[in-house]
Amino acid sequence: MSEPWTTGVLEFGCVRLPVQLLDQSAEGFAVLADEPPGVKEGDVAQLHTELGAFEVQAMNSAEVELTEADGSPETGGPAKVYRLGLRRLGDLHPTNGEARKLAARCLRSFLDRLCSSGVSMVWTAFGLVVTVLVVAGTVVALLWSSDNLVLKTAPRRIGHTSPASPKVSKSTAGSQKISLLERIPKVLDTRSDTRSDPMPKHRDEAHQYGSEEFRRDLRRLSGAAPFMLPQVIDELKLTDLQQEQIHQLEQRTSEIMREINSQRQPASRQQISQIRAKVLEAARQDALDTLTDEQRARWMQIVESEEGEPAIQDSDNSEL
Secondary structure (H helix, E strand, O other), X not given: OOOHHHEEEEEEOOEEEEEEEEXXXXXXXXXXXXXXOOXXXXXXXXXXEOOEEEEEEEXXXXXXXXXXXXXXXXXXXXXXXXXXXXXXXXXXXXXXXXXXXXXXXXXXXXXXXXXXXXXXXXXXXXXXXHXXXXXXXXXXXXXXXXXXXXXXXXXXXXXXXXXXXXXXXXXXXXXXXXXXXXXXXXHHOOOOOOOOOOOOOOOOHHHOOOOHHHHHHHHHOOOXXXXXXXXXXHHHOOOHHHHHHHHHHHHHHHHHHHHHHHOOOOOOHHHHHHXXXXXXXXXXXXXXXXXXXXXXHHHHHXXXXXOOOXXXXXXXXXXX
C-alpha cells in the first residue's frame, strides 16, 4: 500500500470513504479503498488528501488483489481492495474548519492502522510525531493556498491606479522658488497682519489693479518678477503653464544673479550693474515670449499706463 501520509477521504453525497493514494498526475488520481466505493462512472466527488483537496469524477472501478510484498494489511495472504480511477476536475480550497477536520480524519486513520498492525510503541510514537508534523504542514499549506486564492480573485480597488504626474501647485512652486522671492519686496509677503496668505490678493483694496501700491510694486520689480504679481496674472489671464514657465524663468534669473555675486574676479560696481541689467532685460524678454499676442498687447497697455512715473532702479541687486 502507499505511505501513511498518502491517505485521504473520498466524499460523495453523505458517504465518506477512506482511501489511499496510489498514483496521481495532472489528469487525475488512482486510489485504493478497502470497501466497495459505491460510485458509478461519471459520478462527481471530492477527494481530500494531505496533498490537497480536489473535485474529481469517477472513471472506472475494479477489484484487485495485493500481496504482503505489495503492502497488504496485516494478513499474510492476498487482500482484496478496490482500485478507483478518478479524473481531476479542479482544486478545492477548504475553509479552516474543513482543513482541521481533514487533518483529524487522516490522523485517526493512521493511528488505527498502527494499532491494528501491532507495531511496537517506539515506532508508534515515532510515527505519531512524524504524522503530526506532516499534518500540521498540510493544514498550513491548505490555509495558505486558500488565502492566496482570495487575494488573487478579489476585485481590484476602483481608482487604485498610478496617478498621473501632478502639476506643480502654486504652494509647492512657491516653496521650491523661495530664492526668487528674495528679489520681490517685503510688501508682497506682508499684505495684512491678520492674513496668513503668502501671496497678495487682488481683492485687497490697497493692492487692487491700478492702485498706488500696485504701481509701486510694478515699477520696483524687474526681470520676469512683475508677471508673478496676482494682479498681472488676473489681467493677462495667464494659464497654469505660463505661470510655471515664468516661475522657472525667475528662478534661473535668481541663480544667475547669485553666480554673478559669487565671482571672485575683480569688477567695478558699474560693470556688475551692467551685467545685471542685461540679465534682467533678457529675463523680461523671455517672459514676454511666453505670452500670446493678445496678452502682450494687454501688457503694453499696463506698462504705458505707468509712463511718466519714475522707475525705481534695481539698487538692491547687490544683496542677491
